[in-house]
Amino acid sequence: MTIDATHDPALTSWVESANGHRDFPVQNLPLGIFSAEGLERRAGVAIGDFVLDLPAIAEALGDAWLDELAQPVLNGFFALGAEPRRALRARLSELLSDPANRDRIESALIGQSEVTMHLPAIVGDYTDFYVGIHHATNVGRQFRPDNPLLPNYKYVPIGYHGRASSVRVSGKPVVRPSGQRKPPEAEVPVYGKSRRLDYELELGVWIGRGNQLGEPIPIGEAADSIAGYSLLNDWSARDLQAWEYQPLGPFLAKNFLTSVSPWVVTPEALAPFMTADFARPDGDPAPLDYLAGGSDKPGLGLTMEAFLTTAAMREQGVAPLRLSRGRAADAMYWTVEQIVTHHASNGCNLQPGDLIGTGTLSTAAADGLGSLLEISAGGKSPLTLPTGEQRSFLEDGDELTITARAEADGFVAIGLGECRGVVFG
Numbered sequence: 134m135t136i137d138a139t140h141d142p143a144l145t146s147w148v149e150s151a152n153g154h155r156d157f158p159v160q161n162l163p164l165g166i167f168s169a170e171g172l173e174r175r176a177g178v179a180i181g182d183f184v185l186d187l188p189a190i191a192e193a194l195g196d197a198w199l200d201e202l203a204q205p206v207l208n209g210f211f212a213l214g215a216e217p218r219r220a221l222r223a224r225l226s227e228l229l230s231d232p233a234n235r236d237r238i239e240s241a242l243i244g245q246s247e248v249t250m251h252l253p254a255i256v257g258d259y260t261d262f263y264v265g266i267h268h269a270t271n272v273g274r275q276f277r278p279d280n281p282l283l284p285n286y287k288y289v290p291i292g293y294h295g296r297a298s299s300v301r302v303s304g305k306p307v308v309r310p311s312g313q314r315k316p317p318e319a320e321v322p323v324y325g326k327s328r329r330l331d332y333e334l335e336l337g338v339w340i341g342r343g344n345q346l347g348e349p350i351p352i353g354e355a356a357d358s359i360a361g362y363s364l365l366n367d368w369s370a371r372d373l374q375a376w377e378y379q380p381l382g383p384f385l386a387k388n389f390l391t392s393v394s395p396w397v398v399t400p401e402a403l404a405p406f407m408t409a410d411f412a413r414p415d416g417d418p419a420p421l422d423y424l425a426g427g428s429d430k431p432g433l434g435l436t437m438e439a440f441l442t443t444a445a446m447r448e449q450g451v452a453p454l455r456l457s458r459g460r461a462a463d464a465m466y467w468t469v470e471q472i473v474t475h476h477a478s479n480g481c482n483l484q485p486g487d488l489i490g491t492g493t494l495s496t497a498a499a500d501g502l503g504s505l506l507e508i509s510a511g512g513k514s515p516l517t518l519p520t521g522e523q524r525s526f527l528e529d530g531d532e533l534t535i536t537a538r539a540e541a542d543g544f545v546a547i548g549l550g551e552c553r554g555v556v557f558g
């Protein structure tokens with residue numbers, strides 16, 4: 134992944150709110166789908182506090198404008214791969230940094246508070262992996278105390294097929310699911326509202342070009358299949374999960390809703406923040422040949438955070454409480470390239486707009502746990518909140534927000550925005 138003029142830390146934008154913006158300086162330029170008063174769903178780019186309406190500046194974009202950008206979803210653009218994405222980024226960077234362009238572009242800016250964001254693509258398929266080795270160990274210990282990490286973990290990037298139809302954009306209310314759970318003292322299960330609703334701190338990976346059925350993606354080409362990244366929260370009902378998961382794994386405990394943030398941060402924007410290190414300790418078995426190789430720096434230098442605000446905290450004006458903070462690269466045993474290659478290794482076809490979850494990104498640090506299941510040790514150690522309330526799992530009225538930010542010496546930091554949901558009973 135190359136560093137070019139679009140990453141220059143000296144670059145500023147005539148959109149003043151972009152300069153020093155937490156997430157969306159001119160070095161980021163993430164893509165999304167928005168609608169607004171009088172504007173049907175369309176492609177946009179986040180810049181500072183604004184969304185830039187891409188179809189409205191088609192002429193100014195020149196050769197970087199493509200008909201695929203005139204669609205109400207980004208599947209068609211994702212399918213084109215990296216080159217058009219790079220060209221669009223380069224042209225947007227010029228248009229938004231050189232003040233000479235202000236007059237012809239400014240009327241295409243709409244305040245982010247005035248738009249509705251949508252899923253960036255039609256999600257044909259959604260798969261969730263399990264590459265957070267600390268999460269897998271912590272959860273494994275609770276479900277299987279004697280055997281936390283199964284022997285296949287260090288050979289196979291474990292995943293399960295999720296439910297594409299219940300993927301929603303950030304902000305969708307989280308309706309507490311009902312299902313079967315078996316209280317420890319009960320002889321038979323009961324059906325009713327989940328009492329152990331949880332979040333999972335994850336990254337979402339959007340598939341770009343994909344592969345034909347029957348044609349695997351070699352590890353050296355996996356990076357080319359990635360269109361970008363969003364935040365992902367795999368809402369999970371732990372009591373349903375514990376009862377239903379054997380022998381086929383996650384099902385109704387996880388398919389009632391999956392939330393993603395609306396902005397797709399491109400691999401190009403993340404180039405300065407990729408790292409060579411990730412959470413595969415020296416001395417572990419080498420990956421099998423088909424998973425070995427790939428980019429020199431496949432690790433994601435993204436710091437992820439999760440915050441909780443309860444209804445009482447909101448009423449009392451108490452600031453959100455940070456539940457988790459950790460770097461994705463410190464959590465991931467398998468890289469995104471390995472995930473993609475493994476998924477397609479049997480010939481399974483990945484398609485433009487498919488969504489892949491990394492798995493819960495917990496680090497080894499005490500404050501780096503990416504779910505309440507881990508934070509409360511399966512409900513045994515509830516958290517005490519600033520209001521004096523206690524939490525083992527999410528209660529009605531709780532708001533959970535995920536963010537992620539990339540920082541590196543000599544570069545302007547960028548962010549992924551946020552992925553948010555409020556729980557209703």
Ligand SMILES: O=C(O)/C=C/C(=O)CC(=O)CC(=O)O
Binds near residue numbers: 264269
């Ligand atoms: O069945 C189990 O032992 C565990 C399943 C999961 O935790 C699935 C999952 O969502 C993986 C993850 O987010 O890391």
Ligand SMILES: [Ca+2]
Binds near residue numbers: 261335492493
């Ligand atoms: Ca998950």
Ligand SMILES: [Mg+2]
Binds near residue numbers: 368387388
């Ligand atoms: Mg889910």
